[in-house]
Amino acid sequence: MKKLLVTGGAGILGRALAERGIKGWHLRSLALSHPPDYPAQVERNDGDICDPDALRRAVAGCDAVLHLACRYADAIGFEETLDVNYRATLDLMEASVQAGVSHVVFASSNHVQGFHPRRNAPLSEGDALRPDGWYAVSKIWGEAVMALYADARGMTTTSLRIGSSCAKVMDERQFHMWLGFDDFVELVRIAIERPGPGHVALNAVGDCEGAFFDNSRAKALGYAPRQNPRAHLADPAVPDTAPAPDIFGRSLGGAFARANFRADLDIWEKGGAA
Numbered sequence: 001m002k003k004l005l006v007t008g009g010a011g012i013l014g015r016a017l018a019e020r021g022i023k024g025w026h027l028r029s030l031a032l033s034h035p036p037d038y039p040a041q042v043e044r045n046d047g048d049i050c051d052p053d054a055l056r057r058a059v060a061g062c063d064a065v066l067h068l069a070c071r072y073a074d075a076i077g078f079e080e081t082l083d084v085n086y087r088a089t090l091d092l093m094e095a096s097v098q099a100g101v102s103h104v105v106f107a108s109s110n111h112v113q114g115f116h117p118r119r120n121a122p123l124s125e126g127d128a129l130r131p132d133g134w135y136a137v138s139k140i141w142g143e144a145v146m147a148l149y150a151d152a153r154g155m156t157t158t159s160l161r162i163g164s165s166c167a168k169v170m171d172e173r174q175f176h177m178w179l180g181f182d183d184f185v186e187l188v189r190i191a192i193e194r195p196g197p198g199h200v201a202l203n204a205v206g207d208c209e210g211a212f213f214d215n216s217r218a219k220a221l222g223y224a225p226r227q228n229p230r231a232h233l234a235d236p237a238v239p240d241t242a243p244a245p246d247i248f249g250r251s252l253g254g255a256f257a258r259a260n261f262r263a264d265l266d267i268w269e270k271g272g273a274a
């Protein structure tokens with residue numbers, strides 16, 4: 001059986017993956033700690049991602065890595081992102097090369113294009129990067145690192161630009177960019193089993209009405225979303241709720257864009273990025 005290391009394995013997405021599993025794969029989770037009710041079939045590795053020795057131990061014997069661990073918050077500062085999002089990501093890639101890992105999946109984010117106005121949707125992966133804060137900038141850097149290791153080390157790397165992934169569609173913004181947990185796990189499977197080498201960035205969203213992000217590149221790799229947002233509404237009124245009139249409702253990034261926006265709304269909406 002092949003082995004997949006999941007960093008941040010005790011977080012929301014790590015847990016969703018641990019509960020579902022991937023056929024043919026043994027999962028090993030790296031996290032500071034794991035709750036007592038963590039799925040027993042997943043190997044637990046308690047350790048700090050910022051400790052290179054812990055990373056080396058965690059990745060030993062693995063065929064693939066899913067890198068979920070990161071620091072994030074809508075208004076996070078640059079300095080706060082340095083240790084985990086930058087340094088630990090690089091240490092993880094070096095440890096992976098040393099361990100002979102062939103596939104790495106990086107949890108990127110919709111926020112790399114969060115400052116696009118909604119009227120630009122649906123966006124494809126090739127559209128301009130418009131990060132909506134320092135968290136998003138760190139994800140763009142992470143994608144660049146994935147591309148570098150694919151070219152320079154012959155790895156197969158995938159950046160999943162995850163929309164909004166949770167059990168239920170909580171609000172109107174999520175309705176247009178939601179990713180169900182089953183579909184998330186399927187995208188991870190596709191990424192760790194895809195033939196390589198090379199890097200690809202994939203919009204990781206379901207088939208959403210009024211989609212913010214086009215998922216056809218993932219579909220070309222075999223992705224067939226099964227979880228329709230309309231069947232997973234927290235409240236039936238969600239799709240008909242009016243978007244907020246401020247930057248939250250006019251951008252793709254929502255709360256992250258709002259937390260970092262200090263400009264004029266009309267000027268921003270007229271502007272663009274090539």
Ligand code: 15L
Nearest residue numbers: 072109110111163164165253
């Ligand atoms: C993200 O990138 C975050 O990791 C997640 O917690 C959500 O905030 C999501 O984006 C979102 O945009 O809803």
